[in-house]
Amino acid sequence: MLLPESMSRIVIVGTKSRLDDAIEALYSEKSIHVIDHTTGDDKLSIGAPRPNTSKASERLLKVRGMEKELGVVKHTKTPRVSVEDTRSQINAGNVEDVESQVLKAVDERNDLNQKITELNSRKNTLELLQKLPITMDLYSGYKSLAVLVGTVSTDPTTALQAVDGCECFVSMEKKTGVAAVFVRMSARATALTALTGCGFTEVHVPEETKKVLPAEAIAEIDEEIGHYQQQLDAANLSLEALRSKYAAFLKGTDEELSIEVEKGSVPLRIAVSEYSYIIDAWVPTDKVDRTKADLEQKLGNDVYVEFEETRSRKMMDEEAAEPRFRTPPSKQNNGRITKEFEYATSLVSLPKYQEIDPTILIMIFLPLFFGYMVGDCGYAIPFIIIGAYGLKIAHNKDWRSIATVLFFGGIWAFIFGFFFYGEALGMHFIGMEDGVFSLSHVAKGGTSVTWDWILGVTFPSWFSGLLPVVDGGAGIGKLEDISFLLKLAVYIGIVHLMIGHCCGLVNHIIQRGKKDAFFAKGGAIITFIGMVMLCWALTKLLGVTKIGSDLTMPVLYLSIIVLFVGVIINSKTEGFMAIMDLPGIIGNILSYTRLAAIAMSKAGMALAFNYIIFGMIIPRVMVGGIYVADWSNIAMLALAIVMFAFLHLVVWTLAILSGGLHALRLQYVELMTKFYEGNGTEFAPLKENRIKTFFSEKAKVNTKEV
Amino acid sequence: MTADVGTGLIALGAGLAVGLAGLGTGMAEKDVGAAAVGAITENPKMFGKAMVFMVLPETIVIFGLVIAIMAIFVM
Numbered sequence: 040m041l042l043p044e045s046m047s048r049i050v051i052v053g054t055k056s057r058l059d060d061a062i063e064a065l066y067s068e069k070s071i072h073v074i075d076h077t078t079g080d081d082k083l084s085i086g087a088p089r090p091n092t093s094k095a096s097e098r099l100l101k102v103r104g105m106e107k108e109l110g111v112v113k114h115t116k117t118p119r120v121s122v123e124d125t126r127s128q129i130n131a132g133n134v135e136d137v138e139s140q141v142l143k144a145v146d147e148r149n150d151l152n153q154k155i156t157e158l159n160s161r162k163n164t165l166e167l168l169q170k171l172p173i174t175m176d177l178y179s180g181y182k183s184l185a186v187l188v189g190t191v192s193t194d195p196t197t198a199l200q201a202v203d204g205c206e207c208f209v210s211m212e213k214k215t216g217v218a219a220v221f222v223r224m225s226a227r228a229t230a231l232t233a234l235t236g237c238g239f240t241e242v243h244v245p246e247e248t249k250k251v252l253p254a255e256a257i258a259e260i261d262e263e264i265g266h267y268q269q270q271l272d273a274a275n276l277s278l279e280a281l282r283s284k285y286a287a288f289l290k291g292t293d294e295e296l297s298i299e300v301e302k303g304s305v306p307l308r309i310a311v312s313e314y315s316y317i318i319d320a321w322v323p324t325d326k327v328d329r330t331k332a333d334l335e336q337k338l339g340n341d342v343y344v345e346f347e348e349t350r351s352r353k354m355m356d357e358e359a360a361e362p363r364f365r366t367p368p369s370k371q372n373n374g375r376i377t378k379e380f381e382y383a384t385s386l387v388s389l390p391k392y393q394e395i396d397p398t399i400l401i402m403i404f405l406p407l408f409f410g411y412m413v414g415d416c417g418y419a420i421p422f423i424i425i426g427a428y429g430l431k432i433a434h435n436k437d438w439r440s441i442a443t444v445l446f447f448g449g450i451w452a453f454i455f456g457f458f459f460y461g462e463a464l465g466m467h468f469i470g471m472e473d474g475v476f477s478l479s480h481v482a483k484g485g486t487s488v489t490w491d492w493i494l495g496v497t498f499p500s501w502f503s504g505l506l507p508v509v510d511g512g513a514g515i516g517k518l519e520d521i522s523f524l525l526k527l528a529v530y531i532g533i534v535h536l537m538i539g540h541c542c543g544l545v546n547h548i549i550q551r552g553k554k555d556a557f558f559a560k561g562g563a564i565i566t567f568i569g570m571v572m573l574c575w576a577l578t579k580l581l582g583v584t585k586i587g588s589d590l591t592m593p594v595l596y597l598s599i600i601v602l603f604v605g606v607i608i609n610s611k612t613e614g615f616m617a618i619m620d621l622p623g624i625i626g627n628i629l630s631y632t633r634l635a636a637i638a639m640s641k642a643g644m645a646l647a648f649n650y651i652i653f654g655m656i657i658p659r660v661m662v663g664g665i666y667v668a669d670w671s672n673i674a675m676l677a678l679a680i681v682m683f684a685f686l687h688l689v690v691w692t693l694a695i696l697s698g699g700l701h702a703l704r705l706q707y708v709e710l711m712t713k714f715y716e717g718n719g720t721e722f723a724p725l726k727e728n729r730i731k732t733f734f735s736e737k738a739k740v741n742t743k744e745v
Numbered sequence: 746m747t748a749d750v751g752t753g754l755i756a757l758g759a760g761l762a763v764g765l766a767g768l769g770t771g772m773a774e775k776d777v778g779a780a781a782v783g784a785i786t787e788n789p790k791m792f793g794k795a796m797v798f799m800v801l802p803e804t805i806v807i808f809g810l811v812i813a814i815m816a817i818f819v820m
Contacts, residue, residue: 387793522818581815626804629811707793708800717793 086306192238388717410451422449461514465645532631566605766809
């Protein structure tokens with residue numbers, strides 16, 4: 040369970056004439072991970088794709104193109120379609136039919152878009168010319184006259200006075216303006232030079248023979264644009280209609296053709312000779328017999344399946360193997376709940392075939408740490424509800440993993456909140472010592488806002504008996520008993536790290552044997568134990584822990600010996616770095632104090648907010664020498680409720696971020712670096728991934744007959 | 746609550762130890778973090794390695810924490 044599934048290598052040999060049937064049979068097994076053939080000098084070559092594959096990929100390209108044009112994306116919801124329907128439609132040439140319809144509609148839309156863009160640019164020019172008192176026909180149709188029209192940054196009239204026989208119309212507005220210059224053809228260059236000095240940029244004037252003013256021309260263009268816009272809307276509607284008509288068909292064909300192309304290119308991954316094919320493959324060991332029997336039953340005498348080896352976890356075997364058989368794929372071997380946490384492991388890397396899969400450790404410790412940090416019934420319940428709901432509806436891996444952490448973390452948060460900290464929404468259940476239910480109670484500070492005080496009840500003694508007590512008060516106070524929580528966090532860290540080191544040792548024993556493991560990992564464990572003992576003794580000596588003990592000095596001496604031994608063993612493999620690693624051990628352990636620190640920060644914020652609500656916002660009146668809540672002031676009470684909800688939502692949201700991330704970080708950095716190497720190859724068996732298509736009953740019978 | 750000047754100074758020292766060490770860590774992690782995000786964007790498989798590099802400078806703040814704890818509990 041801890042290691043990835045055991046893998047065996049098989050060789051499948053058969054007659055080339057039945058390769059198509061063989062590929063179908065391999066796909067139906069769903070447990071064959073093909074090892075790609077690399078052409079060598081063994082007189083075998085890689086196969087050629089199935090004959091219909093190129094047609095299928097051509098069609099697939101068309102389908103993808105149409106999907107893009109019509110805006111059919113991965114998450115577009117469409118009904119599922121049956122495989123045999125899809126196949127018959129593809130064979131009947133429906134892809135091409137639909138493509139011609141879609142292309143026609145798309146072309147029409149593009150043409151209209153093009154026309155509207157052109158008209159708009161013409162309109163922009165005309166809007167410029169509107170400022171000049173010239174009709175449109177005057178801009179063109181001259182033989183001996185050049186017309187220069189464009190924008191200018193300064194008035195060119197003075198500059199153009201030097202040019203002979205030139206007439207200039209200018210309209211200036213602040214820093215920009217428009218100028219139309221009519222000049223003899225021979226003086227064109229001179230005029231242009233003069234204009235350039237005024238920041239002239241030429242504008243192309245559309246030719247017009249009618250005597251119309253630019254404003255009239257603009258009205259005409261507007262009418263034309265409106266006309267095309269209507270046509271464009273109609274074209275978009277027809278595209279939308281095509282989309283809703285063919286979305287399901289496109290998604291179905293996309294999937295079907297993808298599978299066909301994938302199957303068709305399987306021969307490219309295997310070895311073929313003139314009359315036969317040879318497939319090397321990894322199969323989970325417990326499925327070897329079944330796979331062999333199935334293939335022989337489906338392909339009869341045309342196939343021969345040979346079992347080659349069951350790969351051991353020894354690195355020696357891997358190193359001795361031929362390069363392409365060297366790395367068996369890793370198939371994580373986890374139960375239903377643990378599987379949900381595989382995503383967390385995969386963020387780092389997939390486990391190697393020869394090492395412990397850390398997923399199960401993450402499953403245990405991630406929610407536990409999250410619960411320790413949140414530790415509050417009030418926040419836990421929404422976590423559990425949202426997590427459960429997320430697990431029910433979410434299919435996306437990211438969301439599922441978040442929902443999983445929230446659900447299990449929420450459960451732990453509830454357990455810690457109820458039985459350990461004894462609090463909900465940052466307030467302890469029990470805290471009222473003097474039995475006075477008055478708002479003046481709050482004046483003592485935020486920690487005196489407790490549930491028994493708010494509800495005005497005294498909880499039965501069996502209830503307070505459930506809660507642990509440290510330094511008075513029922514339940515562990517995240518703020519009052521912080522040194523206890525810090526110490527507890529350190530102990531949790533020691534256990535967690537020890538588990539990490541042990542996994543490292545086990546990995547090494549599996550891969551290299553006991554002796555190697557002792558020298559490679561034993562040193563780290565001994566050093567770790569020595570360091571823990573040394574720190575324990577030092578805290579006693581320095582008085583961090585007040586109670587001295589007779590054991591202090593012996594433990595101190597022993598720890599130094601243990602450390603020395605550990606460093607000696609370590610130095611065999613790591614050399615001088617063995618000594619450098621020592622402070623790292625303390626760093627690792629102290630890193631767990633974040634568990635207490637984050638719990639404390641949450642509690643601190645909740646405390647401040649509760650104090651604001653109960654100590655400041657809730658209106659109060661003095662009755663008989665003590666303050667009580669003034670229930671008549673509804674506005675302030677409503678404000679208090681809204682503030683209460685909002686402020687606690689802030690704490691709750693921050694709990695997800697800091698609690699979740701830090702719990703995860705402790706797994707990744709502190710735990711997994713102790714033993715995890717990763718970089719495994721994913722077990723990717725041949726199988727059809729059908730989401731949008733399904734086999735109807737009739738088809739199922741057919742595939743069984745294959 | 747009354748406290749003498751000595752206690753106050755200890756509290757101040759502890760606060761400074763964690764605070765300044767945290768500042769140092771932050772400055773170091775800023776660069777590592779930016780590079781790590783860049784690396785992960787190019788190759789999501791780098792996440793594991795990037796995460797480890799990302800938290801290396803945290804050692805600094807842990808030393809600060811050690812001093813703070815010693816200041817509060819030992820002195």
